[in-house]
Amino acid sequence: MxxxxxxxxxxxxxxxxxxxxxxxxxxxxxxxxxxxxxxxxxxxxxxxxxxxxxxxxxxxxxxxxxxxxxxxxxxxxxxxxxxxxxxxxxxxxxxxxxxxxxxxxxxxxxxxxxxxxxxxxxxxxxxxxxxxxxxxxxxxxxxxxxxxxxxxxxxxxxxxxxxxxxxxxxxxxxxxxxxxxxxxxxxxxxxxxxxxxxxxxxxxxxxxxxxxxxxxxxxxxxxxxxxxxxxxxHPSLFRNIDSKLKLVQHIITEEKNSGQFAVDENEYSEELLKLKQYMVEDKPYLDPSLTIQAVSAALKIPVRDLSVLINHKLEQHFYDFVNTYRIEKAMDILKDVTKSKLTILEILYQVGFNSKSSFNTAFKKHTGYTPTAYRKNL
CATH class of the missing domain: 1.20.1070 (Rhopdopsin 7-helix transmembrane proteins)
Structure with a gap:
């Protein structure tokens, strides 16, 4: 030919x-x-x-x-x-x-x-x-x-x-x-x-x-x-975001330009304590589709304020902030000898992940080990 x-x-x-x-x-x-x-x-x-x-x-x-x-x-x-x-x-x-x-x-x-x-x-x-x-x-x-x-x-x-x-x-x-x-x-x-x-x-x-x-x-x-x-x-791969959402850096810039941005450390501390208490007691991170809007509604803190608190004050993305709690929960399960028969796949679903690759990436970022290696080293 x-x-x-x-x-x-x-x-x-x-x-x-x-x-x-x-x-x-x-x-x-x-x-x-x-x-x-x-x-x-x-x-x-x-x-x-x-x-x-x-x-x-x-x-x-x-x-x-x-x-x-x-x-x-x-x-x-x-x-x-x-x-x-x-x-x-x-x-x-x-x-x-x-x-x-x-x-x-x-x-x-x-x-x-x-x-x-x-x-x-x-x-x-x-x-x-x-x-x-x-x-x-x-x-x-x-x-x-x-x-x-x-x-x-x-x-x-x-x-x-x-x-x-x-x-x-x-x-x-x-x-x-x-x-x-x-x-x-x-x-x-x-x-x-x-x-x-x-x-x-x-x-x-x-x-x-x-x-x-x-x-x-x-x-x-x-x-x-x-x-x-x-x-x-991966039929559910393509989920999209709300186009009305703004980057935190743009929110801060807008508020500074309008003279609205004023750092109140006491207010930050109260909201941060409230947020952490909610994450520990209510465990919203177990919901794999958790959004900052859902947390905002539960805490009655405006989305803009909550976004600035997490992304600017804590210097963490909401995605990483939530995954930290998920990984801590996964580490507790891996340490629990009574749950040694649980597979990694079962654990990742239990703690709020719905993707093995994202779980492995987040776990290694937080601990330096893959979930399997972490379990072996216990």
Missing amino acids: DKIDLLGAFALIAIVISLFLALFLVTVKTAHQLSNRLFAFFLVLTAIDISVNLSDLFNIPLNARVFISSFFFLQLPTFYLYVLSVCYADFKLRPKHLIHVVPFLIANLILIPRFYSVDLASKIQFLQKSGSMLEIQFNHVVIHVQVVAYLIAAFMLLRKAKKIYLENYAGASIESLNWLFQFTLALSVFCFVALFKNIFKFSEYPSIAEGLKIGLFVFELVIIFWYLFKALN
Whole structure:
């Protein structure tokens, strides 16, 4: 099988898998329908983009071929909106999000005078000289800028969402943000290799570009299967946060600017004592989905004040603060000889964790040992 046949085979496999997963995402019953639909649309756009490589097989007209290739302008905006929907529980598509379609429209509008509206001979001549055509050069520049801008925006969004989560939640959903960060990193590698491939496409070494293209299809299949594996094995992975929540540093800055921020050590001490007493006596940390809002309601301390107390005064994220009590409880169980038959999995569920990886990470951070090693050293 020559390189062209191999390229077509991988392209066809990638298209079929992408469309199959997209169909699965839009038909599966879940509370995260918008996220699933956005990612399904991203996969459909990916399949459409790949289909350009099968243009000879299906005899796709030049206008349609160029128009299809411009769908790349919609891929990263769609992925960014997907990240937004995963991060924030109250995210909805609004008319303002149509701004993400502007580069796609511009890319096609500038091609109308000298490509879309001319005869076939002129189209072929335009494509033969594509490397020197201003429209093509402009679109390539926009693509490069768009890739960098959207990937940076996605990473910044994930970084902020993770900080907000750590300050307000104590569940296992931090893993979804960590995984989405990894997925975005993999997508970044894919995009930059694709851009690097284009350098060789217009150089004296087009064969290198073809080799990279095959490698990209394989890598794309790996990413898609990775996503499918995660989605099937962790259906509750994608829980999101309230977009109205603010970072503690922003709360403090706002209060300082308005002259409201005044440190009352006596009040801090009283609230801290009340908080610690509540954690010890009521053991709210045993709830795996505990939030700072629930603690606030129980103690009748405003969420903002409680958040500042834990994250600023104690210099701990709410996530770590709660996990400290969970780990202390787990250590007590591990030390109890009457409970020696309990497995690590049973213990982590008892103390409020619902993920083995997050339990092991938190336990080692607190004690320096894994739970198994800690039990052996007793």
